[in-house]
Amino acid sequence: MRTLLAIRLNAALERVFPERRVFLKSEEDTRFIRLKPATQAVALAGGSLVVAWAIMATAILLMDSIGSGNFREQVRRDQATYTARLNDLSAQRDTRAEEALAAQERFNAALAQISAMQSQLLASENRRRELETGIEVIQTTLRGTMKARQTAQEQVAALQSQVEDGGAAPTLADGDGPAPMDFVAEALARTAAERDKIIEDAQDALIEADELKIELALLRDQNDQIFRQLEEAMTVSVKPLDKMFTAAGMDPDRIIDQVRRGYSGQGGPLTPLSFSTRGEEPTPDTMRANRILNEMDKLNLYRIAAEKAPFATPVKNAFRFTSGYGLRRDPKTGGRRMHNGVDFAAAHGTPLYATGDGVVTFAGWQSGYGRLVKIQHEFGIETRFAHLSAINVKVGQRVSRGDRIGDMGASGRVTGVHLHYEVRIGGQPVNPMIYIKAGNDVF
Secondary structure (H helix, E strand, C coil): HHHHHHHHHHHHHHHHHHCCCEEEEEECEEEEEEHHHHHHHHHHHHHHHHHHHHHHHHHHHHHHHHHHHHHHHHHHHHHHHHHHHHHHHHHHHHHHHHHHHHHHHHHHHHHHHHHHHHHHHHHHHHHHHHHHHHHHHHHHHHHHHHHHHHHHHHHHHHHHHHCCCCCCCCCCCCCCEECCCHHHHHHHHHHHHHHHHHHHHHHHHHHHHHHHHHHHHHHHHHHHHHHHHHHHHHHHHHHHHHHHHHHCCHHHHHHHHHHHHHHCCCCCCCCCCCCCCCCCCCHHHHCCCCCCCCHHHHHHHHHHHHHCCCCCCCCCCCEEEEEEEEEEEEECCCCCCEEEEEEEEECCCCEEEEECCCEEEEEEECCCCCCEEEEEEEHHEEEEEEEEEEECCCCCCCCCCCEEEEECCCCCCCCCCEEEEEEEECCCEEEEHHHHHHHHHCC
16 A cells, blocks of 8 residues: 555656756766655755745844834934933923022022011111100190199189289298289290290190101001011912922921921021010011011021932932832842832943932942942931942941932842932831922922
């Protein structure tokens, strides 16, 4: 059966591939090689496979080339998008800086106005007291003069009554004989002149008092306008800072108390100001001015607290976020683990800066983190800068916001050059973007 099938297959192949002979001739002999139909069929099949493989390989290479070109275009588009975003963020940062500078200028202008207003209020208070004292003296003198005039009139009436009745003239207190009528008339005339002069002085004093009341009313209106402007300036300046600390999960009242305890020296720039009330009940203007001064003191305390808390971005050069805070997939184990910070990717050696005032508590190598810098800030806050290529600070060194603490690198457990940035409160990690975003919204 197999022989019959082989004979038929060979006969079919002979129709397409007839048997051929290849002669090999040499100087001594001539030989030939018989190419059977099956051999020719196998050779043709092998050649066809080689050609098909070449075609497929060429097609795959072309497809890879086209795909890589599209990928490069996508990368260029993404790079252009990141560049535009970074430019936008830079413009927003510059705008925030200009707004902060303008707020500082408004604060300085408000402080100057408060000083001038305090001088004006004290001067007007002294002048008002002097006028009130003068008016009281004039009124007392006028009342005494009117009583004296009434007494003189009663004496003159009694004297005239005695003269008309033919009685004896009254005697002077310091004389022995009767008082002549011309002396009495002269005394009455002098008393009337003094009365008229006192009445005229009193009228002039009342007119001057009315003018002073008008002047005081105008001064109060001017002071009220100044108060309103200062209150608006304080509201515009204090509310954003209050919102910034609240957004960062920090109690503003506790922060203010802590900063005030740290700056409690008397006579310093943070000592609360107040107007002297000389033991009397404070006036509404005095209470209003004290409220404004308290807001100014609060604004100054907020400014100090903002310098101590990490509200800045650790990278000032161009960068991109490569990983956020939270759970993420581990590329080595395939599982999910907690990422306790945010990653900033930039060129190797990019400068890194402290995000707030503090003290360096660690500067060296730590497993997983590589080259690591820890900075302890006020309010129980700690920041960590990991995977550095170089460290520019040492343990115990006090740094301020904006001081260069190291360079970006790829030390430790990393897949590429980047900065791993953490913020911890009481040793527990929190999302650093809360502080960065809160600072960007204000500064």
